[in-house]
Amino acid sequence: MKYGRYRAACAVMAMSMAFAGCGEKSLLDAKNPVTIEIWNYYNGDQLTAFDSLVEEFNATVGKEEGIIVESKSQGSVNDLETNVLAALREEVGAAELPNIFMAYADTAYTADELGGIVDLRGYLTDEEVALYIDSYIQEGDFDGNGEIKIFPTAKSTEVLVLNKTDWDAFASETGASYEDLANIEGLVATAERYYEWTDAKTPDVPNDGKAFYGRDAMANYMLVGSMQLGTEIFSVSDGEMTLHFDKKTVRKLWDYYYIPFIKGYFAATGRFRSDDIKTGNIISYVGASSGASFFPDVVSISDEESYPIEMEVLPCPQFADSEAYAVQQGAGMVVTCGSEAEIYASVEFLKWFSADERNISFSVQSGYMPVTKTANDKDAILNSGADISAGMEKMLSVAVDTVNENELYSTKAFEGGTEARSVLEYAMNDRAAADRETVVERLNEGQSLEEATADFSSDTYFDEWYETVLEQLQAFESK
Secondary structure: OOHHHHHHHHHHHHHHHHHHOOOOHHHOOOOOOEEEEEEEOOOHHHHHHHHHHHHHHHHOHHHHHOEEEEEEEOOOHHHHHHHHHHHHOOOOOOOOOOOEEEEOHHHHHHHHHOOOEOOHHHHOOHHHHOOEOHHHHHOOOOOOOOOOOOEOOOEEOEEEEEEHHHHHHHHHHHOOOHHHHOEHHHHHHHHHHHHHHHHHOOOOOOOOOOOOEEEOOHHHHHHHHHHHOOOOOEEEEOOEEEEOOOHHHHHHHHHOOHHHHHOOOEOOOOOOHHHHHHHOOOOEEEEEHHHHHHOOOEEEOOOOOEEEOOEEEEEOOEOOOOOOEEEOEOOEEEEEOOOHHHHHHHHHHHHHHHOHHHHHHHHHHHOOEOOEOOOOOHHHHHOOOOOOOHHHHHHHHHHHHHHHHOEEEOOOOOOOHHHHHHHHHHHHHHHHHHHHHHHHHHHHOOOOHHHHHOHHHOHHHHHHHHHHHHHHHHOOOOO
C-alpha cells in the first residue's frame, strides 16, 4: 500500500472501527497468524531487552491469539527517521513501511501529514487511556481533538550524573555538597570553584583548571530553561508555531551556559558527555535518564593511566525560584495504516508491552521509565522482582521523582520542528566551543582569564549572536 493511498486507507479504517468498537479479537486467527513488523532505534542493552520481550509475547499471547511480532533495529534515531520517511514517500530502494515504528513527535507529525498513520483513539477504551501518564498520551494529539497518534511505551527525562569518586575528593577539600547543585546558579558557582581548585593543584602552571560539567541535548536546556523562566520558545496550536525568543530569557540562558563554557568551567569534547566523563574531561553532566547503562565505570586518562569510578545521580538542576518544569523525552510507537487485523494486532502488542509488569521489566534493563501511572512509582519498581543494578536503581529513583514532581514539557509538533530544534541544539554550544578555543590561545599567550574572555562577555557580542539565531528561527514561524 503506497503512501498516496494511505490517507484514504486510514480514513476507511477509522470509519470501520467507529462502527466496530474498540477492536475485535475475531479479526485474528491463531491458525493463520498475522505478522507485525516493528522498526526501532534501540541498540545494546536496550535492544536486547526489547527483543527479549518480543520473543516472550510471540511465545505466549501472540501464539494464542495469532500474532507474530518481528523487531528490526534501524540503527540510530536519524537512520530510523530517514527510512520511515523514505518508505512513506515511496522513494527508490526504500523498504516497505512497517506496521509500527518508533518516532518522536516531529517525525510522527510529518508521517501524519503524508497520511500514513492511525489514530488509535478508536482502538482503546477510556479506561485504557486513563492508565497512562496524561502528558505522554497528549504528545500524539496533534490537532487538540483527543486523537492518539503516538502510543507511549517508554519515556525518559533528564538527570544530573556525577563521577562520585572525583566529586568526593573535591568535596572533602572544599566543603562542596550536593545541595550546591540543586539549581543552575549553584551548579555554575560550583563549576567555577572546581576549576579554581584544580587550577591550584599546579601553581606553576596558570589557567589549567578542569571543567566540572557538560550537557547533552542543548535544545532541552534552551526549551525547558525558557519554560522555567516563563517563556515558551515554540508556542504551537493546531500545527501553527508562534516564536517567542524572548531576549531577556535567552540572555539568562547565555549567561549560565555560554559564559562558564568559555571560561573553562563547562566542556563538551566527545560525542556524548558520558564520553567526557570517561576521559576525565568533566566529572558531571546532565543527560537522559535512559543513558544510565552508558555511564563508564573507569576514567581512562591515557593507555597507561586509568582508575575506577562510582556513579551518583541527582535531580537535573533548574533555575532558582523558577517554574518547576522538566523535559519529557523518548520516542513512542506509531501504528501505520494496514488491514484491520494488522492494526488490531499492533495495538494488542503495544498494550501488552506497556502493561506494568513488562514495562517495569523493560525499564530496569534499559533505563527508560514506565509509562503508566501505577508503574511510574519507586515502590512498584523496587518490589517488581526485577533484577535492578545499583546504578539503575539510582537513576530510576531520581527520574521517577522528577516525573512526579514537575510539569513535564515537550514541544508540540509543527512543520520544520526538527530543523528549528536543531538550531537551538547547536547555536549556543557551537559558538561556545569555538570561542573557548580562542580563549585558550589567548591564555597561552599570557593573558589573564578576564582579559581573554572580555570580548565574548560583552552585551554587543551577545546581541550579535542573538539576532543571528532569531533570524534563523523566524524562518520556521508559521506565516
